[in-house]
Amino acid sequence: MIQKSTILQNLSNCIEDTSFLNIPGMKKGKVRDTYDLGDKLMLITTDRQSAFDRVLACIPFKGQVLNQVSAFWFENTRHIVENHLIATPDPNITIAKKCSVFPIEFVVRGYLTGSTSTSAWTLYSNGERTICGNSMPDGMVKNQKFEKPILTPTTKSDLHDESISVEEILSRKLIDESTWKKLESIVFALFEFGTQTAAKNGLILVDTKYELGLDAQGNILLIDEIHTPDSSRYWLSSSYRERFEQNMEPENIDKEFLRLWFRDHCDPYKDAVLPKAPDDLIAELSSRYIKLYEMITGLQFSTDTSSSIRERMLDNLSNAGYLK
Ligand SMILES: Nc1ncnc2c1ncn2[C@@H]1O[C@H](COP(=O)(O)OP(=O)(O)O)[C@@H](O)[C@H]1O
Ligand SMILES: [Mg+2]
Incomplete structure (x- = not known):
């Protein structure tokens, strides 16, 4: 588990937007920036935390968590269905077959x-x-x-x-x-x-969303993302039964508190500029994403903060031949 102090030192070491890469043809989603590379797509998961149809904040390492959780499941579900994953040249980046x-x-x-x-x-x-x-x-x-x-x-x-x-x-x-x-x-x-794997790691996979497509040869492929904390709901197995019997809400690794903070401190639907969320809340949310990564995959989260994430992305993409 990464230290809270490391997260606090990296509050501004976030990827909010990838236009610094200067690659043409970006399509901006709520969380990901997607680049059309012809027969491939480059999906870059940013650190944006979105709600109320806007960006609330950037959460250190969130993009890496989401991208690597997806990659974990793509690698481990090939016995069920082939998928779009070709490579992950950087912890935040997936190169995918366009379908x-x-x-x-x-x-x-x-x-x-x-x-x-x-x-x-x-x-x-x-x-x-x-x-x-x-x-x-x-x-x-x-x-x-x-x-x-x-x-x-x-x-x-x-x-x-x-x-x-x-x-x-x-x-x-x-x-x-x-x-x-x-x-x-x-x-x-x-x-x-997903349910069985999550259960081994103390989680209940409650619900999720899949997208599928056809590749150029007409094969069915799983695409987009799979079983990420953004596309799925997870509860903690350990307390589910007891709480259910007492009519209490199940425990999860809750991400709702940041949304609530904004709701209590501004009008997130109307205000042109949002207040800045307290550093502590941002760091807390980051550590919850990391905790989710570790529970879902059973792996230890690791990241190299010796250079900025921007520099790292530029290096990785350049080495993999994706930058001109
Ligand atoms: N392998 C793929 N081939 C073609 N389209 C894909 C593939 N993987 C994901 N997509 C599409 O790329 C888009 C990604 O957008 P996304 O970042 O999720 O934006 P949003 O915030 O609107 O959900 C989605 O429309 C998804 O269907
Ligand atoms: Mg989407």
């Missing part, structure tokens, strides 16, 4: 939970008993495990993702039926493997 992306996000849920208006628990508690074609028995309570994980697909859209049923995916010909069957069995197998 044509299925227009669906494959959300798999092991538990009845959530608090947003579209979450499974909110729908269920409002009386809904069918979610994306999955029927649910009466009498379930919040945070209860489903008998079997369920797939609740959403459409991929730039505005907001909408739930969609399998019938509609097939009738709108978004995916053909035989391909759908394959994709469905792949995502359940991935979720099963």
